[in-house]
Structures are given as C-alpha cells and as structure tokens.
Amino acid sequence: MTYAPHVSEFPLQDRLQPLWHGRYRNGSPPAADWNETIETMLSHRTVRRYLPQGLPDGALELAISTAQSAPSSSNLQAWDVIVVEDADLKSRLNALAGNQRQIEEAPVLLVWLADLSRLRTAAAERGIPSFGLDYLESFLIGAxxxxxxxxxxxxxxxxxxxxxxxxGALRNHPQAVAIELGLPPEVVAVFGMTVGVPNSRAASAVKPRLPQRVVLHRERYTTADPADLKAYNETLRGFQAEQRMPAIDWTEQAAKRISSTEALRNRDQLRQELTGLGFKLR
Incomplete structure (x- = not known):
C-alpha cells in the first residue's frame, strides 16, 4: 500500500500559532525559528481509535531507525522492541493490560523492553564480570x-x-507479559505503544499542559504557585467541556491516581515482579 502524510496548504507560522495556543490556552509563542519537526511534536495527541488497515510499507522500519538514533547511556543500547501483530497474542496481552480499545483496534502493538540480558551475555563471552548489572542503576539505564x-x-x-x-498497563503483570513474549531473564516490558492510521471521526484536540512556569526552573527549583495549578484546573475543565469529557480538576485526578496501592493497579508489586524476572536491583 502507498501512503503519504497530510501536507497543509497553510503557511508554517499560521499552523504553529494555534498549536501553541492549544497546548497552553494562553500566551504567545516565542520569537524563534519554528519548523516542521516542532510542528509535529506540538501537534501530538494520544490516538485511541484506529482504522482497520495496516501500517504503510516501510513505516515501521523507518521509525525503528529513528529509535536507534536516540541517545543511549554509554552506547549500551539496553533496549529492544517486539512488534505484535498476531491477533490472538495481542488479545492476550490486552487482557493483561485491562482490555483497552486502542489495543484491540490498532493493527500493531509495540512492546518496548529494558534488556540487560544481552549485556550479561556479551560480558560472559568475553570472560568479564558483570556485577554492575546487579544494581538499580543498570535497570534504570535500560528503562x-x-x-x-x-x-x-x-x-x-x-x-x-x-x-x-x-x-503503561503492560507493567500491571510483568511476569505474565514476559511469558507471553518469551522474554529471557533480565528483560522486561517497560510499556507498550499502539500504532495505526487514526480514525479521523474520533480525533481529539491537543490537550493543554501545565504552564511552563510550573515545570521550567532556572538555576534552582521553585515550588509551584497554587494559583497556577488552580488556573490549569480551569483550563483543563474548558478542554474537557469542548471534548465532552467528564469534568475533573487535574489536581484531583492526579491525587486519586496516587491515593492508594489499589490505584497503582498491581504495580505496587513491581519490585517483586522484577526480581522474579531476574533483576537484582541492589
């Protein structure tokens, strides 16, 4: 199949200004040189509805080449990705992730892995100890x-x-996911990613984020002004109304997400799950 991304007829600057407004709902964009890469990143929105068609030829391999172009700690490249297209396997993984519509509809589920196994093997083949892999730092490198x-x-x-x-729900049951994917010891699914052609009839708008002054610090950390969080609550409420979503303040939603072990959806057991997969985590 052939496929070409949509190219807008409007000038770049005219396209970027609404994106800035969509992301913050106020303020003006900086007087900097903008380009199509920044446009793509500011246009990001989560897609949960997909058309029943596969990916364009070569799109997967091209994307993985950009993944391998990302920085890597000490060039250890302690990651892998598994492409899941088989409907039965995807369905079983979806059950472990809580049966999400986006997994069901997407033609491809990518499972991104932290992988210390390959490094352990490489050291053993050279007769070199690999004690450094026993520490939490090495797991963090992979993740x-x-x-x-x-x-x-x-x-x-x-x-x-x-x-x-x-x-992220693939972390709900890491050992069960590992069994489904045939993972060796010291390899774990960090998260999944659905990929597909978006269903334009169910397209969502760009979701507003916290004001930059909340997350951007200069020289030293500064605590967020409660007024800024209150203003963001109001901004998000406006977005929710536009999108016909249930109304809830961001501060309330965030608080509920961290309110209990139940809210973690079995991820309070993550250390035990990881040790069960062979990670030492010293």
Missing part, C-alpha cells in the same frame, strides 16, 4: 534507553501521519 528510543519512534510515526498511544 531510560527504551523510553528515549520509543519517543523518537513516536515522533517519526506521527510525522508520517500515523497515531500512537503509550500503554
């Missing part, structure tokens, strides 16, 4: 490398006109 790679791929997919959605 961070996978995250950086995945985000590069996400931008590439979206630049091609495809839609994506991260699936």
């Amino acid at each position: 961070i490398d996978a995250s950086l790679a995945a985000q590069n791929a996400l931008v590439a997919f979206e630049a091609l006109g495809l839609g994506t959605c991260y699936i």
Whole structure:
C-alpha cells in the first residue's frame, strides 16, 4: 500500500500559532525559528481509535531507525522492541493490560523492553564480570534507553501521519507479559505503544499542559504557585467541556491516581515482579 502524510496548504507560522495556543490556552509563542519537526511534536495527541488497515510499507522500519538514533547511556543500547501483530497474542496481552480499545483496534502493538540480558551475555563471552548489572542503576539505564528510543519512534510515526498511544498497563503483570513474549531473564516490558492510521471521526484536540512556569526552573527549583495549578484546573475543565469529557480538576485526578496501592493497579508489586524476572536491583 502507498501512503503519504497530510501536507497543509497553510503557511508554517499560521499552523504553529494555534498549536501553541492549544497546548497552553494562553500566551504567545516565542520569537524563534519554528519548523516542521516542532510542528509535529506540538501537534501530538494520544490516538485511541484506529482504522482497520495496516501500517504503510516501510513505516515501521523507518521509525525503528529513528529509535536507534536516540541517545543511549554509554552506547549500551539496553533496549529492544517486539512488534505484535498476531491477533490472538495481542488479545492476550490486552487482557493483561485491562482490555483497552486502542489495543484491540490498532493493527500493531509495540512492546518496548529494558534488556540487560544481552549485556550479561556479551560480558560472559568475553570472560568479564558483570556485577554492575546487579544494581538499580543498570535497570534504570535500560528503562531510560527504551523510553528515549520509543519517543523518537513516536515522533517519526506521527510525522508520517500515523497515531500512537503509550500503554503503561503492560507493567500491571510483568511476569505474565514476559511469558507471553518469551522474554529471557533480565528483560522486561517497560510499556507498550499502539500504532495505526487514526480514525479521523474520533480525533481529539491537543490537550493543554501545565504552564511552563510550573515545570521550567532556572538555576534552582521553585515550588509551584497554587494559583497556577488552580488556573490549569480551569483550563483543563474548558478542554474537557469542548471534548465532552467528564469534568475533573487535574489536581484531583492526579491525587486519586496516587491515593492508594489499589490505584497503582498491581504495580505496587513491581519490585517483586522484577526480581522474579531476574533483576537484582541492589
């Protein structure tokens, strides 16, 4: 199949100003040189509805090449990705992730892995000890490398006109996911990512984020002004009304998400799950 991303007839600057407003709902964009890459990134929105068609030829391989172009700690490249297209396997993984519509509809589910196994094997083949892999730092290297790679791929997919959605719920049952995917010891699914052609009839708008002054610090950390969080609550309420979504303040939603172990959806057991997968985590 052939596929070409949508190209707008409007000038770049005319396209970027509404995106800035959509992301913050106030203020003016900086007087900087903008380009199509920034446009793609500011246009990001989670896609949960997909058309029943596969990915364009070569799109997956191109995106993975951008993933491998992401920074990697000490060039250890402690990550992998598994492409899941088989309907039965995808359905079983979806059950472990809580049966999400986006996983059901998307033609492809990518499972991004933190992988210390390959490094352990490489050291053993050289007769070199690998004690450093026994520490939490090494697990973090794998998880961070996978995250950086995945985000590069996400931008590439979206630049091609495809839609994506991260699936953190694969961490709900890491050992069961590992069994389904045949993972060796010291390899774990950090998250999933659905990819497909978006269903334009169910397109969502750009979701507003916290004001930059809340997350951007200069020289030293500064505590967020409660007035800024209150203003963001109001901004998000406006977005929810536009999108016909249930109304809830961001501060309330965030608080509920961290309110109890039940809210973690079995991820309070993550350390035990990881040790069960062979990670030492010293």
